[in-house]
Amino acid sequence: MNASIPTVSLVGAGPGDPELLTVRALKRLQEADVVLTDDLVDARVLALLRPETRVLRVGKRGGCISTEQRFIHELMIREARSGARVVRLKxxxxxxxxxxxxxxxALREAGIEVEVVSGLTAGIAAPASIGIPVTDRRHAPGVAFVTGHRQDGEDAxxxxxxxxxxxxLVIYMGLARAEELVAxxxxxxxxxxxPAAVIAAAHTAQQxxxxxxxxxxxxxxxxxxxASPAILVIGTVVNEAWQVETLPGLQLSAVGSC
Structure with a gap:
């Protein structure tokens, strides 16, 4: 990154456990002057910030009063132009x-340099926490990540x-419309x-x-x-889950070797 050009780092905080942060994510957090954080970022991750770092909470949650996306853009641009080291934490x-x-x-159109620091998405980490591989050639040729949430007027x-x-199928934000999507x-x-699985609050004490x-x-x-946040997994890959009590109505089948 060029220190003379306003910069924002978009940092993935992972699903919860701070030990799942990347090394670069930790470095950016500990360098930050200001952090714009989502509601779903675990408090243990925020605890890694320097005491003097300003934390601006700009969460967006379905069914709740949320920060408008345009305001988030404007806030990032303003802070970056002030010379602050800005992290947008998700x-x-x-x-x-x-x-x-x-x-x-939005940032690039405003002349702001952007760095993206990838994080471990819950669609992979949540199933893995109970032994479900989202791809397994014994079960399916691939995986689809899809959202169950949509705004009014958007196509399902x-x-x-x-x-x-x-x-x-790995479905994000699907709890509110579970009956609809199942039908x-x-x-x-x-x-x-x-087979289907639901994993809520993955990699936290509330999982x-x-x-x-x-x-x-x-x-x-x-x-x-x-309750949300939760990930739904649908498909025979769920048969690979471990240490989970099977609920009535499902017989886990053995999977033969290749």
Whole structure:
């Protein structure tokens, strides 16, 4: 980075545990003069900042009063132009459902240099915390990362196409529309007995998880009182989970060797 040019670092904070930060992410946090942080960033990560670092909370949460995206852009630009070392800190990875692309565009248009420091996204780290590999050639030819959340007027994902794809599905922000997305996947032809998992607050002391089937997923979320933030995983890769009590309605099948 050129010290003479205003710069913002978009830093991924990972899913929770500060030990999952990259070395570069830790370095940028400890150099920062001001940090604009999302609500989902774990307090243990913020504890790594210098005492004199200013922390500006600009969280965006579904169903809650949130900071407008345009205001976040303006705040980053103003702080960078003041000469501050600015970090925009996001849970997970800045470029995975984190609006990082929008922020890069706004900063570059304002003449601000941007550095992106990738983080471990919850869509990989949450399933891994209970032994689920999001890709496994014994189960599926690939994985689709998709959001279950949309603003009014936005198109929903093509759940029918995803149901036919044969891919493992990792769904972010899907709890509020779980019944809708399950119905759409079943209408698209996905077997209602397909294994499903939910992992909430991954890599924190509040982590909870459950395994069920696609058809019982909405009821499981309610009965187990699982709340956001959470990741849903749908597909036979869920059969690889470990140390998780299987809920009624699912028989985990053995997977043969190659």
């Amino acid at each position: 849970g997970g990875d800045p470029f995975v459902f984190g609006r990082g692309g929008e922020e890069v565009t 994902p093509d759940w029918a196409a995803l149901a036919r794809s044969g891919l493992s 759409s996947l079943r209408a698209g032809g996905l077997d209602p007995r397909t 909870r998880q459950a395994i069920c089937t696609l058809e019982s997923l909405p009821a499981t979320l309610k009965s187990q009182r699982i």
